[in-house]
Amino acid sequence: MARHILGVLLHRPECASLQDSLENFLDEEMRHTAMFRELNRRCAPEFYGTADYHFIKPPPGSVAVLRWLASRPWRFPFFIWIMLMQEERAMYYAKQFLRSEEPLEPHFVAVQRKHLADEVDHVRWDEDLLQRLWVPATRAKRRINARLFAWMMGEFFLGPKRAGLNVVRQLAREFPELLPSLPEMGHQLRALEHNQQFQLALYARSIVPRTFAHFDRWPEFATLGRVFQGYSNLTGAK
Numbered sequence: 001m002a003r004h005i006l007g008v009l010l011h012r013p014e015c016a017s018l019q020d021s022l023e024n025f026l027d028e029e030m031r032h033t034a035m036f037r038e039l040n041r042r043c044a045p046e047f048y049g050t051a052d053y054h055f056i057k058p059p060p061g062s063v064a065v066l067r068w069l070a071s072r073p074w075r076f077p078f079f080i081w082i083m084l085m086q087e088e089r090a091m092y093y094a095k096q097f098l099r100s101e102e103p104l105e106p107h108f109v110a111v112q113r114k115h116l117a118d119e120v121d122h123v124r125w126d127e128d129l130l131q132r133l134w135v136p137a138t139r140a141k142r143r144i145n146a147r148l149f150a151w152m153m154g155e156f157f158l159g160p161k162r163a164g165l166n167v168v169r170q171l172a173r174e175f176p177e178l179l180p181s182l183p184e185m186g187h188q189l190r191a192l193e194h195n196q197q198f199q200l201a202l203y204a205r206s207i208v209p210r211t212f213a214h215f216d217r218w219p220e221f222a223t224l225g226r227v228f229q230g231y232s233n234l235t236g237a238k
């Protein structure tokens with residue numbers, strides 16, 4: 001998604017003075033995709049030997065709609081908020097990998113270390129993009145985009161739905177003794193969307209402090225606590 005958006009923004013007049021950074025950004029994201037794909041292939045060649053996706057099977061209709069929206073980020077700057085949030089989270093989790101006292105698989109640690117080094121700049125560039133695409137937007141446009149943001153986060157980024165369930169199904173295939181528990185496991189996985197502890201492990205001020213601080217500035221995000229249990233607007237913007 002980021003590659004799609006950045007490719008378009010490279011040619012937008014609002015971003016002309018950010019050209020070099022955006023080219024770097026795009027180049028690094030392409031290298032990240034290749035790096036994570038390679039890691040997948042090493043871990044599970046039976047799944048990723050010939051395909052980039054295995055557990056994630058996005059419906060073609062949704063992909064087409066998202067692609068259409070993402071090709072117009074100047075109209076739909078909520079994508080930049082998603083990028084900012086996910087990139088700041090990626091930094092947090094990468095740091096957890098590097099700090100782990102348990103010995104972790106070295107290829108995973110190496111990939112996370114490389115990712116962390118690049119994402120620091122990405123978060124800064126996302127903030128720069130918001131300055132250009134969000135700050136000058138009309139109130140109506142910000143309101144619509146804040147709703148789209150809340151919808152998209154709820155649909156794709158809050159709890160295990162499609163791909164998460166596929167992972168558990170695969171687990172039961174590998175350990176058939178789990179098969180009788182599969183319906184209950186699926187039920188409990190789906191319930192995580194409303195589980196406060198789980199939600200706080202995904203999105204909290206300690207994980208995405210910069211993103212939450214930016215939300216605080218905008219009244220359009222005042223009700224975001226309905227989506228993220230860990231978020232409450234600190235400035236009381238209405």
Ligand SMILES: [Fe+2]
Nearest residue numbers: 028029032115
């Ligand atoms: Fe990345």
Ligand SMILES: [Fe+2]
Nearest residue numbers: 029087119122
């Ligand atoms: Fe990134």
